[in-house]
Amino acid sequence: CVDIQKGFEMRVPFPLLILLLATCCSCHGRLDEELRPPLPPPEIPTSTTAATSTLIATRLSRVSARSQSDTDLDCFHVPEEVCKDDFLWKDSDENAPKSKCRRLEDIPEAVVCCNVTRFTLLESLSLAGLNGSNKIRALHVRNATMDSLDLSEPRYKQLTSISITDGNITRLAGEFTKMTSVTCLNVSNNNINSIEPRALSNLYDLVMLDLSHNNLTRMPNFRKPEKNFTIDIMGNDGMLCKSVTETMNNTGPGGSINFNHVNETFCASSLKYQWFNSTEMITLRNVLFVHQLESECKNILNQSKNYVPCTCQPSRMDMVQGRPATLSVGVDCSYRKLTSLPEHLPPNTYKLNITGNNITSLSALNDDPIYQYIRELIAKDNQIESISDLEGTKFMDNFMILDLSNNALKTIHAYILSNSFDRNNDRRKVFLGGNRLHCDCNTAKVLKVWLLGKRNFIPDYNAIECGNSPSKVIDLAESKMCQSLRDWTDYIYYIIAVEVILLVCLILKVTYDYWIFKTAGYLPWPANKMPKLPCDWLCET
Incomplete structure (x- = not known):
């Protein structure tokens, strides 16, 4: 471009000067455009398919990797947003048949179906390429609406992960064909209320079963697992505890059944009272606790630190408003040749029966913290010589039944028992019959009167005898015992x-x-x- 100052010195005509100025400005603008950094290209809205595929790529890689251990296999699952992605469900060919299933672009081994019915599902699976001859290994169906889902569809045989969730399905019909490779089955959130008995009988490789948030009342039948098997039944409010217990016992050699969300899962237990029946919801943790009682009982020790073959059974159910019901345990160690109270009782031990042993002391009630929660202690037919060990124990504050009948008591410290009787109603019971006390004037003047006053708490008060006199304590005459x-x-x-x-x-x-x-x-x-x-x-x- 021409220098403007030189243009003035050369006395250029005014019209020509105007033309030169315009030319220079245009030239300078083009130079600025060439020197300015290029602008980024305009953003083009993209689909959420890539992001979603990235999130689930890790899971699917384990689904597709056949060399991976079965216990590490996760169910293939996509979020709800996938079904709302217009870009994913837009057909490139408007004349092509409409399909409700798609193969993810970044995960070709997976098929996702949304908003299907019983008829559109099979057709859409064919359009998505699930025909039994390709490498599709995972399927997730969301929001399916149908009365029953037919599990005998042959194309399910090639899959290792099947998820059919968040729909409205009433029943699982048919049964998977033989040699089906499914290791993970997720049918949660579907309102399912029944599953045919043999529906899952051919799933030899199944290690994960999700039945959560349905309307099931019984556990489905499946093959006895011979390895770690995980199941989720949370949200089935009508599930019977008896059916859950039967499933726990249904394991093969080397197999185990693990439940997810044991604190948030409840089952129904039928309770029978004197004049009505009730159904109480129990946490799955409590059901598992009862199932483990057999192994817990094997840890009970005697005074020589040897295992004692005691038996443990659920004793009662504690129901507190606003809290889940908890189960208490009854431990029976009767006639086990014990010389002291057993150790290492199971948690929540409510009742302990030590009848027919050679126990001489109750000092463990004061030393072992587990005994402070015991409400019923049956210790009859032993050699217990005194109840002084009970003084000041938390057991005396909490107990409901104390049976010391047919022991070797020589005296009864009335003040120890009176403190417990005075703080409670007539529900507390103490049995002392069959003990032969050393009777004297104090026995006739004090103990006899005390027994008569506490007969509501001591049902067998009239069976307490004297060891030095052929009479019962209740029959002692003060005129005879206090004559010296x-x-x-x-x-x-x-x-x-x-x-x-x-x-x-x-x-x-x-x-x-x-x-x-x-x-x-x-x-x-x-x-x-x-x-x-x-x-x-x-x-x-």
């Missing part, structure tokens, strides 16, 4: 009276003899027969 001091006092009074009488008689006899001697002049015959003594001269005149 009164008898000696009476004898002293009698002796004194006799001595006084004898003294009076002696005085009267001496006076009479003296009068006879003065009047008649002779001594009484005892005096005549007696020999003279050296001191007799004092009496002679």
